[in-house]
Amino acid sequence: xxxxxxxxxxxxxxxxxxxxxxxxxxxxxxxxxxxxxxxxxx
Amino acid sequence: xxxxxxxxxxxxxxxxxxxxxxxxxxxxxxxxxxxxxxxxxxxxxxxxxxxxxxxxxxxxxxxxxxxxxxxxxxxxxxxxxxxxxxxxxxxxxxxxxxxxxxxxxxxxxxxxxxxxxxxxxxxxxxxxxxxxxxxxxxxxxxxxxxxxxxxxxxxxxxxxxxxxxxxxxxxxxxxxxxxxxxxxxxxxxxxxxxxxxxxxxxxxxxxxxxxxxxxxxxxxxxxxxxxxxxxxxxxxxxxxxxxxxxxxxxxxxxxxxxxxxxxxxxxxxxxxxxxxxxxxxxxxxxxxxxxxxxxxxxxxxxxxxxxxxxxxxxxxxxxxxxxxxxxxxxxxxxxxxxxxxxxxxxxxxxxxxxxxxxxxxxxxxxxxxxxxxxxxxxxxxxxxxxxxxxxxxxxxxxxxxxxxxxxxxxxxxxxxxxxxxxxxxxxxxxxxxxxxxxx
Numbered sequence: 001x002x003x004x005x006x007x008x009x010x011x012x013x014x015x016x017x018x019x020x021x022x023x024x025x026x027x028x029x030x031x032x033x034x035x036x037x038x039x040x041x042x
Numbered sequence: 043x044x045x046x047x048x049x050x051x052x053x054x055x056x057x058x059x060x061x062x063x064x065x066x067x068x069x070x071x072x073x074x075x076x077x078x079x080x081x082x083x084x085x086x087x088x089x090x091x092x093x094x095x096x097x098x099x100x101x102x103x104x105x106x107x108x109x110x111x112x113x114x115x116x117x118x119x120x121x122x123x124x125x126x127x128x129x130x131x132x133x134x135x136x137x138x139x140x141x142x143x144x145x146x147x148x149x150x151x152x153x154x155x156x157x158x159x160x161x162x163x164x165x166x167x168x169x170x171x172x173x174x175x176x177x178x179x180x181x182x183x184x185x186x187x188x189x190x191x192x193x194x195x196x197x198x199x200x201x202x203x204x205x206x207x208x209x210x211x212x213x214x215x216x217x218x219x220x221x222x223x224x225x226x227x228x229x230x231x232x233x234x235x236x237x238x239x240x241x242x243x244x245x246x247x248x249x250x251x252x253x254x255x256x257x258x259x260x261x262x263x264x265x266x267x268x269x270x271x272x273x274x275x276x277x278x279x280x281x282x283x284x285x286x287x288x289x290x291x292x293x294x295x296x297x298x299x300x301x302x303x304x305x306x307x308x309x310x311x312x313x314x315x316x317x318x319x320x321x322x323x324x325x326x327x328x329x330x331x332x333x334x335x336x337x338x339x340x341x342x343x344x345x346x347x348x349x350x351x352x353x354x355x356x357x358x359x360x361x362x363x364x365x366x367x368x369x370x371x372x373x374x375x376x377x378x379x380x381x382x383x384x385x386x387x388x389x390x391x392x393x394x395x396x397x398x399x400x401x402x403x404x405x406x407x408x409x410x411x412x413x414x415x416x417x418x419x420x421x422x423x424x425x426x427x428x429x430x431x432x433x434x435x436x437x438x439x440x441x442x443x444x445x446x447x448x449x450x451x452x453x454x455x456x457x458x459x460x461x462x463x464x465x466x467x468x469x470x471x472x473x474x475x476x477x478x479x480x481x
Binding site: 025 | 047048051052055056058059062186189192193194196226229233305309310312313315316364
């Protein structure tokens with residue numbers, strides 16, 4: 001039931017799913033860090 | 043239901059695809075100025091779609107929770123997808139034909155139902171898949187709600203820059219939002235699975251074991267109302283800072299040799315959002331190690347200490363102010379993310395999603411209470427001729443009092459009396475659908 005012994009096809013699906021949600025989140029975090037640095041430079 | 047060998051690590055991204063989408067609600071402010079100029083609205087009017095959305099979130103989570111438990115997470119995510127996306131499409135139509143009421147109806151009412159159902163849709167399922175780490179599992183999903191605004195805020199702003207800020211530009215932006223979120227949330231609908239109701243050792247999903255309490259019985263227990271107070275107080279204290287973060291840091295250090303500029307204040311707000319998000323996953327995961335009651339002792343006790351430090355230090359130290367505010371906001375996020383696991387500990391997994399939905403009325407109450415306290419007191423203090431950090435001193439001490447009330451409520455939480463438990467473990471007897479799946 002766990003992912004530890006997942007077949008390769010399922011591992012690919014897991015990777016795809018995490019990239020699907022991770023990519024926009026990374027974009028949001030990048031924009032956040034850009035804005036947050038203004039506290040120290042602004 | 044999950045086929046044999048289905049990985050539980052597919053369920054958090056399914057939950058995140060929904061929460062990252064509906065978290066857009068907190069970035070509504072991006073649309074406010076363009077709507078005000080394009081449709082000639084006041085600030086209050088342009089805020090109405092968001093406010094109605096949050097009210098509908100609370101109502102649909104409270105009243106739709108039982109339906110979500112009965113029909114499962116895929117049904118709930120589908121409803122969330124349809125409502126949230128069609129809310130944007132209706133709002134797009136409203137902007138295109140310059141009918142403000144259609145924007146309120148679409149984004150606020152229809153979209154708000156999507157917010158509430160979407161918010162609670164993965165909670166119960168995640169807890170069932172991760173019985174060994176329920177705090178971490180729900181922390182991932184609820185962190186997504188915070189992350190949704192981080193994504194939507196710059197994305198929506200860029201879109202308005204491309205399409206223009208007149209009514210047709212806003213309509214186009216709403217349309218793209220509705221369609222994009224529909225595709226994005228579809229991943230959650232396709233991937234979410236309920237674990238098979240079998241007892242499993244190790245890190246597999248466990249069956250329903252321990253005390254199981256229905257949502258109907260849970261709201262009749264003192265434990266539910268103690269947790270309601272805990273959540274309400276913790277959220278009120280967090281919102282108290284979040285609501286007025288930028289003016290607060292500016293006022294605090296206005297009379298010092300290093301006043302805070304507008305852009306630095308914006309950076310401070312962004313940093314608070316990061317702390318809020320980090321607290322959701324970090325503190326909630328920590329609760330799996332130190333226990334739910336202990337982590338809330340930290341949120342409420344150390345939170346009160348942080349407020350006291352801000353109040354006593356005044357404008358003497360900017361780093362101390364920033365540090366304390368960050369810790370408070372991390373506790374605010376942590377409080378949201380840990381509460382489903384706390385509910386699971388007390389009431390079991392049987393109807394934890396529905397119970398969570400009912401508990402979210404504490405959030406709606408805090409959403410009104412927090413800003414009301416801070417704004418009202420700051421206005422009165424200003425009228426009394428005070429300025430700088432003294433504008434907020436009274437509010438800060440009130441927050442400490444509220445956190446103390448929450449601390450006491452947390453101390454009063456005891457295991458639920460067996461008379462509230464469901465008579466027999468539900469998983470031992472398969473439902474009609476499960477039986478037909480096997481056949």
